[in-house]
Amino acid sequence: MxxxxxxxxxxxxxxxxxxxxxxxxxxxxxxxxxxxxxxxxxxxxxxxxxxxxxxxxxxxxxxxxxxxxxxxxxxxxxxxxxxxxxxxxxxxxxxxxxxxxxxxxxxxxxxxxxGSLDGVEDELFRFGRILSAEPRLRAALSRESGGEAKAELVHRLLGGRAEPVTERLITRLVTESRGRSLEGGLEGLSKLAAERRNRSVAVVTSAVPLSDQQKQRLGAALAKLYGREVHLNLDVDPTILGGISVRVGDEVIDGSLAERVGEAERRMAG
Incomplete structure (x- = not known):
């Protein structure tokens, strides 16, 4: 705006x-x-x-x-x-x-x-991961028509398994998308949830799951960098080979081995 x-x-x-x-x-x-x-x-x-x-x-x-x-x-x-x-x-x-x-x-x-805000925030992120892994589900929820059918599908997926507010938010997103992508809508909802706690959201992708100590160190480092609490949404992607990639909003801090290899190849080619 x-x-x-x-x-x-x-x-x-x-x-x-x-x-x-x-x-x-x-x-x-x-x-x-x-x-x-x-x-x-x-x-x-x-x-x-x-x-x-x-x-x-x-x-x-x-x-x-x-x-x-x-x-x-x-x-x-x-x-x-x-x-x-x-x-x-x-x-x-x-x-x-x-x-x-x-x-x-x-x-x-x-x-x-x-008291369910933390759970809602985590569930929004996890639902986004599910969509990334299930293209048929994403296609079904992205159709322009069929609002009632999409709402029923969300209820079958989340009813009794997620916080009621999570189901309400996702149902509204898929039935009244107003031209937004599901990924963009979910990211916007996650950002709003984080702002309720006056904190940022970092999407952290690593080749293997991070230990509790690693998560604490990373959270502290990001909080110091951004001057506010940073909530970590954790994802595992073996294709990045090693290290981690961190995205906060539009800013990407990429320390993955795949990115370093790619950078080396670009330098050799250039």
């Missing part, structure tokens, strides 16, 4: 947190209602454009939100959405993306409250 949208999204996140902290509102209900608002804005392009039109008065746009949503969602969500459209957005799509992010964040707030 650029300039105005970035500021508007930051304000919306703060307002959601204040709503969750300052009221007895059920976070899962907030998530469901915000997801419904996301679907409405995704479906109604004209409405979305009207609510982000910079030439229109903010109070007029807030009034439109109240008329459209007033009998569909709770007063808290109406107020939250009205505050969002008073802000300036660079492009209308950013408004929809932010409402969707707030829906996911509300579910993660619910997980934080019931």
């Amino acid at each position: 650029n300039g105005a949208s970035r500021e508007a999204a930051a304000a919306a996140r703060e307002n959601l947190q204040a709503l969750a902290d300052g009221t007895s509102a059920d976070a899962r209900s907030l998530a469901d209602e915000l997801a419904a608002v996301t679907a409405l804005l995704e479906r109604e392009v004209g409405l979305r454009r009207a609510l982000t039109d910079p030439s229109q008065d903010g109070e007029a746009k807030a009034g439109l939100v109240r008329r459209v949503l007033g009998d569909k969602v709770s007063g808290e969500v109406v107020d939250l959405a009205a505050g969002m459209v008073r802000s300036r957005w660079s492009v209308s799509r950013d408004l929809v993306d932010t409402v969707e992010e707030l829906a996911d964040s509300a579910d993660l707030i619910a997980a934080e409250r019931d």
Whole structure:
């Protein structure tokens, strides 16, 4: 997001947190209602454009939100959405993306409250590994149509085996993908979960499983490097031959033997 949208999204996140902290509102209900608002804005392009039109008065746009949503969602969500459209957005799509992010964040707030956030974070990562290893499953969940069938498939895979919030987040991702890849969506959810703990996520790939001592040393080194706690999502890939590869966001720290061999070959060829 650029300039105005970035500021508007930051304000919306703060307002959601204040709503969750300052009221007895059920976070899962907030998530469901915000997801419904996301679907409405995704479906109604004209409405979305009207609510982000910079030439229109903010109070007029807030009034439109109240008329459209007033009998569909709770007063808290109406107020939250009205505050969002008073802000300036660079492009209308950013408004929809932010409402969707707030829906996911509300579910993660619910997980934080019931003590399941760490489990949700780990399960999101593991589900991503399963998709990487099972192309037929990935294809089935990536189809543009068949929302009910995909939701049922997720339930068969995760129902009773994962935290309820994990199932809710993944179900929403596969049924309302909005053009995102499953991998990108899961990575975004993992990042949101990490931010609930004010920490980064490092995807660590090694040729063999790391020992507890190695994990502790690596976590401490990354925390020192980034100035915040870093959660390790661990994966094993024998094809990297030796060493480890660490990815934090868009930054890759590759210490694998395969990468070093490749670099040597490139130097010899160059």
